[in-house]
Amino acid sequence: MGALWTLLVTAALVAAAANGRMAELTRAAAESAASAVTLALGLTGVMALWLGLMRVAEEAGLVRDLARAARPLMTRLFPDVPADHPAVGAMIMNVSANMLGLANAATPFGIRAMQELESLNPRPGVATDAQALFCALNTASVQLIPATVIALRTAAGSRAPGEIIGATLLASACAATAAVVAAKLLRRFFPAPPPAPAEPS
Amino acid sequence: MLRAVLDAVSAWAIPVLVAGIPLFALARRVKVYPAFVEGAKQGFETAVRVIPPLVAILVALGMLRASGAMDALTRALAPLLGPLGVPASVVPMFVVRPLSGGGALGVVGDVLRSEGPDSYAGRLVSVMQGSTETTFYVLAVYMGAVGISRYRHALPAALAADLAGFAAAIAVVRLVFGP
Numbered sequence: 535m536g537a538l539w540t541l542l543v544t545a546a547l548v549a550a551a552a553n554g555r556m557a558e559l560t561r562a563a564a565e566s567a568a569s570a571v572t573l574a575l576g577l578t579g580v581m582a583l584w585l586g587l588m589r590v591a592e593e594a595g596l597v598r599d600l601a602r603a604a605r606p607l608m609t610r611l612f613p614d615v616p617a618d619h620p621a622v623g624a625m626i627m628n629v630s631a632n633m634l635g636l637a638n639a640a641t642p643f644g645i646r647a648m649q650e651l652e653s654l655n656p657r658p659g660v661a662t663d664a665q666a667l668f669c670a671l672n673t674a675s676v677q678l679i680p681a682t683v684i685a686l687r688t689a690a691g692s693r694a695p696g697e698i699i700g701a702t703l704l705a706s707a708c709a710a711t712a713a714v715v716a717a718k719l720l721r722r723f724f725p726a727p728p729p730a731p732a733e734p735s
Numbered sequence: 736m737l738r739a740v741l742d743a744v745s746a747w748a749i750p751v752l753v754a755g756i757p758l759f760a761l762a763r764r765v766k767v768y769p770a771f772v773e774g775a776k777q778g779f780e781t782a783v784r785v786i787p788p789l790v791a792i793l794v795a796l797g798m799l800r801a802s803g804a805m806d807a808l809t810r811a812l813a814p815l816l817g818p819l820g821v822p823a824s825v826v827p828m829f830v831v832r833p834l835s836g837g838g839a840l841g842v843v844g845d846v847l848r849s850e851g852p853d854s855y856a857g858r859l860v861s862v863m864q865g866s867t868e869t870t871f872y873v874l875a876v877y878m879g880a881v882g883i884s885r886y887r888h889a890l891p892a893a894l895a896a897d898l899a900g901f902a903a904a905i906a907v908v909r910l911v912f913g914p
Contacts, residue, residue, distance in 0.1 A: 538890070539791060539795055542796070542798075542799055545804055546795070546799045546804055547802070549799075549803050549804035550801070550802035550803065550804075552803075555801060555802055558802075559798050561801070562794075562797040562800065562801030562802075563797065563798050565797060566793040566794045566798070567790045567793070570792075570794070571786055573789060573793075574782050574783070574786045575782060575786075577785070578778055578779050578782040581778035581779075581781055581782055582776075583775065583778070584778075585775055585777050585778050585781075586770075586772065586774040586778070587752070587753065587756050587757075587771065587774070589771060589773055589774025590756050590760045590765065590767055591756045591760065592770075593760060593765040593770045594756070594760035594763045596756065596760070636748060636752075639752070642778070642781075644873075644877055645876065645880040646777075648880055649881055652883075655881075658882065659882060659883055659884055659885060660883065660885040661878065661885060661886050661889055665883065665889070666886065666889035667889075670888075670889055670893045670896055671896075672873050673833075673867060673868045673869075673870040673873045673896060673897070674867050674868065674893070674896035674897070674899075674900060675867075679744060680864070686840070686844060686847060686852075686861075687847060687852040687857075690844075690848060692847075695852070697858075697912075698862050701858070701862045701907045701908055701912075702861070702862050702904075704903065705862050705865070705903040706865060706867065706900060708899050708900060708902075709896040709899050711899070712896045712899030713893065713899075716888075716891065716895035716896065717892040720888035720892055721887075726885075726887065
């Protein structure tokens with residue numbers, strides 16, 4: 535990630551030099567840094583709300599029930615994660631929220647899932663296969679209701695704002711399938727270093 | 736009819752969950768309030784932990800956009816994507832969608848306004864918006880929340896998914912609505 539990040543920033547420097555946009559570059563760096571804080575802190579409230587509700591759902595056994603229902607699929611996708619691990623429930627909550635278009639709820643559930651998956655990680659700082667696949671799947675989130683797009687289309691005066699729902703579902707299902715296939719195929723080309731011998735898990 | 740159902744689902748989903756989960760828990764004799772507070776406590780901590788990696792990603796992407804590099808990439812892609820059935824106005828979406836959620840919505844708004852929501856370009860850009868997520872943001876937040884700096888194959892797999900989603904969007908929109 536460090537090499538990619540350096541490459542992106544360097545590419546920006548070179549392109550700005552070629553286009554004579556150094557002043558804009560300076561401003562963009564400062565503004566983007568500030569917007570990251572606004573974005574993260576803006577998440578705090580909804581994050582607390584949904585993590586609180588998730589704890590309630592967990593104590594009621596709701597998350598466990600959900601995880602049990604999806605067990606056949608999850609054990610196949612994430613063979614390294616024990617079927618009754620709390621990470622499975624969190625991942626299911628995240629995927630369900632994504633499907634319903636509840637982005638506000640999906641992110642806290644997803645972060646929770648990453649934290650649970652991290653408890654199975656023998657090498658802190660390096661993604662496990664399960665974490666990589668889970669993230670890739672999330673970047674291709676399957677959506678039943680693309681609410682934002684429908685709202686934008688309605689605002690633009692569409693005759694049928696919802697007519698793209700089926701097509702969107704199909705396209706995002708293709709993206710999700712590609713995420714799984716690519717993650718399973720590419721895994722071997724990105725080997726994780728051996729676990730640190732000093733801290734046996 | 737479909738519209739009404741969808742609108743109802745969008746409007747009701749969150750309130751029903753916020754009330755329904757505690758109700759269900761209460762029926763199972765859970766101490767709802769302490770459980771909620773205990774869970775919510777982690778919200779702040781997590782949000783703060785996400786800030787450093789998010790700053791790194793957003794600064795790099797913001798600089799890239801301001802430098803004109805994204806425009807150059809868009810111009811380079813246009814002649815390649817044109818023959819595949821991508822109108823010039825939709826080409827920026829290929830570059831912006833994985834990088835910036837707000838930027839992508841901007842492109843969608845532009846196309847819907849200039850070409851109309853019920854045009855081929857309008858439908859294509861709508862489906863592309865919903866077909867994938869803002870890849871770099873998702874990775875920065877999720878990996879950052881647990882302090883992971885080596886993503887391994889997560890990024891290439893995610894970008895492969897974006898590409899597959901876009902290709903499927905073109906194919907499906909042409910198939911269902913015609914070019």
